[in-house]
Amino acid sequence: MSYLNQIRVRFAPSPTGYLHVGGLRTALYNYLFARKNGGVFVLRIEDTDRARYVEGAVENLIVTLKWCGLDYDEGPQLGGNYGSYIQSERLEIYKKHIQILIELKKAYYCFCTPERITELRDSQQKVNQQTKYDKLCLHLTQNEIEEKLKNNLPHVVRLNIEIDKKVIVEDIIRGKVEFDSNLLDDQVLLKGDGYPTYHLANVIDDHLMKISHVIRGEEWLPSTPKHVLLYDAFGWEKPVFAHLPLLLNPDKSKLSKRQGDVAVEDYRSKGYLSESLVNFVALLGWNPGIEQEIFSLDELVELFSIDAVNKAGAVFNIEKLNAFNFEHLRKKDDREVLRILKDLLTKSKYSNHSLADDTLLLIIEAMRPRISFVKDIIENSPYFFEPPESYDQEVIKKRWEEDTPNYLRTLAEEYSRLNTPSKDDYEKALHKAAETCGVGNGKLIHSLRLALSGVGGGPGLYDILFILGKEESIKRIYTAIERIK
Template sequence: MRLFWLRALRSAAPPRTRCCSGGTQGEVRLRFAPSPTGFLHLGGLRTALYNYLFVKKHGGSFILRLEDTDRSRLVPGAADSIEDMLEWAGIPPDESPRKGGLFGPYEQSKRLPFYQDAVQTLLENGAAYHCFCTPQRLELLKKEALRNRETPRYDNRCRHLTTKQIDEKLSKKLPYVVRLRLLEGPQSFKDLVFGWNHHNVASVEGDPVILKGDGFPTYHLANVVDDHMMAVSHVLRGEEWLVSTAKHLLLYRALNWQPPLYAHLPLLLNKDGSKLSKRQGDIFIQYFANSGYLPEALLDVITHCGSGFLGHQMGRTLTELLEQFDLERIISHSALIDLDSLLDFNRIHLARRIYGTETRREMVKQLQTLLQEKYKDVTFNQDYIERILMLRKGHLCKLTDLLSPDYSYLWIRPSVHREELHKLTSEVAEIGSLVVRLLQDSHNEISAEMLNKELRNHLQQLKDTKYSVSMKLLRKIISGLESGPSVAEMLLSLGPQESIARIQNALSS
């Protein structure tokens, strides 16, 4: 009955007609299929993005499927986090464990009947067989191979068992796995990135396990069955799976199914050429989200280092990435990511958000919430916050920079004692009065450059105080800081009313 259900569901899937260019006429369906044995990282996000862009370019469906059959290595919370991070990045799936869809379930652990039916078909047509070798024997084979400086491989012992021998072992309920019978000779296929590939898997490997002793499938079987049943038209995945494609094509042949088109993406590496490691705490998307980075900056930096787009441009939006993306532009060379430049990417995209009317409103509300959490007894005016964002756009790398001690003067008045000021100069009152009059006479449209020029003209008239000392004094009064933005920028940020109030308070304290 299960086999009938499987075939009926598959027959209901829409037909696909392939184009010679690698596109499709009809529905294009691609899947991103991570394992929730860890959280989404940069390499995974890049793979998901390329799948998403290809799908949207061709008006198809983007599928999130969780390959969770390795039950011993599952990380609590990882499954939900993966989908959360795709949504945060602005590339949400059309079908997923959370959203559902016509081809579900979208978690492999809930699809065991499908794999068991496929295995039964493979056993019946002789493409697979029961293997009763114990873990102890397999370990001995491995040690013997290593001792002889050979690559460990299964010796295919059980593929020669007779039907009678197999039935006897099954009647005794001996534990077993199911292995795929590899065919001799190279399996050839044309990858849409790497071109023609020829892998003779049987010459270097023993027959692989496709169904484990616990009844769960291995990756090779599960992804083939699921891609077929979910009507996946193209598979875009990492280069590390290129060699395994030969096994997958053997499975498709043994099951008499049409395989999808394959495109393997070159590896994403650190800028020194080393592999991205999950031990690096700063490669997980959750880290970047929690650290104040914008999703569009992250998408920009991971595509800037690779291929598939027009040149190496900074500041591309998701819309621009979609317009430029072309599978034929992807080259097979590994991509080197420079995370040291991520702050520059974030600065560009943050400035763009601040410049946009709608996105600026969102930034204002977000910053107001953050400020309220940090300074609980202070009320923050949205117009003032918006003015600060407009003045500092292009300077801020992250919105959270405005919560740092360097910008605390924008939100709370510093505590300044008159004695500290008089240690700098005896002309404190004269300097303060000059600047107050200047601010009272200045107009609303004055720029930092113009204000800085006016300050210099007025303060250079003092007899006993150097201009640099005057600036140091004013910075102390306004912000309580020894260094930071120019005094003119500080005065403009605070506005004339607040600046005058701080100067007068310092003079009277």
């Protein structure tokens, strides 16, 4: 009877300072798998590399995960029955287990200096051999080992890989993958500083934390046979493996910093909605087989199936992410967009604007089909927050004629007679002014737009008038007459 019948998965990042989008995808698939199957989602921090530790990284990771909506059931700050969930706090556990391995002769002390290892590797490389430790220290006698240990000689502990063995990795996504043990290196399990390597720590923790499914990136596939050997050495039941396809740069290499943003935090600060990022990343390597593409996190949980995950890597395509953001922004509640907009305004040069929420809501309504980001409201239509600083030359050339000032004056006079006008009133008054001038509406419409906004495009003209209000609109008309040409 398996003791892994309760579904328990984990996301096990190392605290390097930020959450990589590839990491987000891995975390998301783990989360979706757990939620879909009534399992438990564990967060575990793999901080066994002291050199790479970044202050505050764990806290940041948790904040970012939370922003994405991925709440974990056990982990740092939350606790659980299998803690600690931070590997640097589990050193004694690893030491205890490494002793078992040594007694079993599945692992052995190695006193070789880093220099010797480097030399060995170099010489192997020179003759195009695979690089591998030569098991020199495996042949030390018990006395020699004890002597060296007594003298506190620096050492590591290595996995003793058996020769001539076929190691099979069973993977949900890729099927059976076979490795020849003769090609596997005697991996360091316990480092000179007493910390375990990933290989040792992840196997021990996954076992102790009763992880049933290891869902992680494909870059781990080549080292999985070592993990399998470790499970076998301990006599432990193996979890089910699922190696996810990689997220790729446009040039198809593994997604990296050099070719754009990779931190979830970067996308967050650029104004992407977490829903968009999560939705987009979910569809990189998986899809539910229906034509719908826009999903909430809950819908993803409902639809998710680990069996449907693809094998091939997927390019992280910003253009499509932007389209997802457009879609999610359209679906977002008015009040939430308002909250975001007000927050952005506070940080902008319009921080002392005096627009009421109702007016901002009108602006949001007018701009929503024209933007992919909330910040675009401020960037694309600054005229809602301040009078135009300049007027688009192209539009002037095309729409501003000799008689335009006269038409606009007539229009302004018409508008000044209005009393708390509606959009409709603005339109009717414009028609009337055009008639008075004996010209088509178009002669007024385009030049009026230019006078009000300084540009040639944007929301409906009467929407702009209504949002700006009568006084401001008239003021802008006269200003434009003065300033243009």
